[in-house]
Amino acid sequence: MELKKAVGLKAAEYIKSGMIVGLGTGSTAYYFVEEIGRRVKEEGLEVTGVTTSIRTKEQALSLGIPLKNIDDVTHVDITVDGADEISTDFHGIKGGGGAHLIEKIVASNSKEIIWIVDDSKMVDKLGAFPLPLEVIKYGSQQVFNHLEEKGYKPAFRMDEAGGKYLTDEDNYIIDLHLGTIENPTALEAELNQMVGVVEHGLFLNMVTRVLVGSADGVQDIAIGRQYYSEGK
Numbered sequence: 001m002e003l004k005k006a007v008g009l010k011a012a013e014y015i016k017s018g019m020i021v022g023l024g025t026g027s028t029a030y031y032f033v034e035e036i037g038r039r040v041k042e043e044g045l046e047v048t049g050v051t052t053s054i055r056t057k058e059q060a061l062s063l064g065i066p067l068k069n070i071d072d073v074t075h076v077d078i079t080v081d082g083a084d085e086i087s088t089d090f091h092g093i094k095g096g097g098g099a100h101l102i103e104k105i106v107a108s109n110s111k112e113i114i115w116i117v118d119d120s121k122m123v124d125k126l127g128a129f130p131l132p133l134e135v136i137k138y139g140s141q142q143v144f145n146h147l148e149e150k151g152y153k154p155a156f157r158m159d160e161a162g163g164k165y166l167t168d169e170d171n172y173i174i175d176l177h178l179g180t181i182e183n184p185t186a187l188e189a190e191l192n193q194m195v196g197v198v199e200h201g202l203f204l205n206m207v208t209r210v211l212v213g214s215a216d217g218v219q220d221i222a223i224g225r226q227y228y229s230e231g232k
């Protein structure tokens, strides 16, 4: 809890008045959004938020953070979000909370992408965390069967009531229990082409800064790449 809060507060230091800010989803991003709300209220910070889930939208509205839809902004200056796993080469898995579709849309329109995590999320190779695929309902059992034939150990995500989990966009999620992903780039290419898969939780070559919380404090790692380019 404290590590998540520490990285959330540190990320908020990168936010200045006038920015359009992508507000991530999850238990770590929660602290970042709370801090932005506090600064809006107490310090007069003037930002426009673009949210990545219904949950975050409700939180941001309750805090009085002005919001816009992604389609009503020219770009996002900085998106701050959590992650489920980050590899040593700074690829990530996201979507443990089922929000990776909208998160990826917001991130892909962001000039800077900051991930905030505690050190338990840092891994050598991705894959121990189940890789989420958001799939359209129609034909989803066929997608599942196809993934099973490939040996990807798929499982439909279930909700607390025992039904299939529904995303904000009313799709299902299939989690792949891969163990280790030896070649994330090849898997990404394969999943990008799979009919019925709306979006997968592999975020490769996207993050521009990672803040890692540990007992020793917050490590601030600038990745040194530019994901976003104007007019792409």
Ligand SMILES: O=C[C@H](O)[C@H](O)[C@H](O)COP(=O)(O)O
Binding pocket: 024, 025, 026, 027, 028, 029, 081, 082, 083, 084, 094, 095, 096, 097, 098, 099, 100, 103
């Ligand atoms: O779908 C959820 C998002 O990708 C989250 O950012 C991710 O699951 C990390 O969440 P948390 O900070 O709660 O571990």
